[in-house]
């Protein structure tokens with residue numbers, strides 16, 4: 001397996017119903033993860049990038065959260081329809097998707 005040039009962590013943390021912190025899972029984190037995996041497979045990108053599910057990344061209120069390394073860019077409120085932009089603009093184009101980037105005070 002070649003070393004990935006970027007690693008995407010998608011929060012799929014779940015919590016019991018009524019938990020005060022909520023969770024990315026309850027907000028669609030798994031759908032975001034599945035969309036990443038579907039696009040990576042369809043576009044044959046797994047030899048360049050890695051996509052992994054993650055537990056809580058911190059700012060649960062603003063999830064689903066997606067963290068991209070090595071840049072350490074956190075995206076918040078990500079929906080499945082945002083995945084194409086993250087792949088095209090950030091993973092392939094090396095440009096941060098500003099409209100999805102978590103505010104500086106969050107990350």
Ligand code: FES
Pocket residue numbers: 011012013014022023024025055056057058059060061063064065
């Ligand atoms: S549950 Fe996803 S950041 Fe906390």
